Amino acid sequence: MTRRKNGFFTxxxxxxxxxxxxxxxxxxEGVSIMGITMGLLIVSSFLHLGGVLFLLPMVWFYSFFNVHNKAGMSDEEFYALKDDYLFHMDQILPKNKLNGRQTVLFGWILVICGISIIWWPVIAWIRDILSIYFSEAVWQTIWRILxxxxxxxxxxxxxxxxxxxxxxxxxxxxxEESSES
Structure with a gap:
């Protein structure tokens, strides 16, 4: 790692x-933070969950101040730092195998993502059909629910x-309380 970088470019x-x-x-560390940022954007757009985006400022502030904290360190402190991923897949998935609960959780995540991807074209099609057969007030109400x-x-x-x-x-x-008694 080279130590001194241009302050403005940093x-x-x-x-x-x-x-x-x-x-x-x-x-x-940079790839981990970028992955988290992109993951949040992808999840919020595919699942239409804008509420997930409230996490983006936290990631941004963490990254911003982390960089300036590291840039302001002395050479000894800076060189003592280790570059490592924020999340270790070998700890999450030991030996690259899912256990029973992880398999079920991962399966449900895939099912929810698949349904979400199919959902929007299907309800657009339903909206078009409802607009033909029902008054605007009725199909707007059904559309909003869907x-x-x-x-x-x-x-x-x-x-x-x-x-x-x-x-x-x-x-x-x-x-714990009953075992202590």
Whole structure:
């Protein structure tokens, strides 16, 4: 890694999440941050979940200040830093194999993505049919419900998963409490 970089160019690169890290020589970290940024954009556009975009400013600020923090370090501190990925697939998927729960989760993610991709052309077709047979008020109401359906489904899934997590944690705490007694 070369240490001294042009301050203005470092600033310009820091405006793009991951590019500043790459400019400073931290390629793995830069690729990780760029991947997170692009992943958030892809998920929000394919699934029509604009709410996911609230995470983008956090990623941007993290990347921006991370670059300036590293650029301001002394040479000893800077050279002591290790370039590493933010997420390690070998920890998430040991030996590149999915266990039972991971397989089911990955399967559901693929199903939801597939349905989402098919959903928009299908409801556009339904809208065209409804506009022929029903008054505008009726088909607009049905269209609005169909248009927002993926958001409702994902919201319900998130709520159910949150409730499950809370119940499991409560069971853990109850077991710990009973074992201490």
């Amino acid at each position: 600033f310009l690169c820091s405006l793009i999440p991951g590019a500043g890290e790459m400019h400073l020589g931290f390629m793995k 248009y927002d359906m993926p958001k409702y489904v994902i919201a319900v899934l998130l709520i159910l998963h949150g409730v499950r997590l809370i119940k499991n944690k409560k069971k853990e705490l109850d077991l």
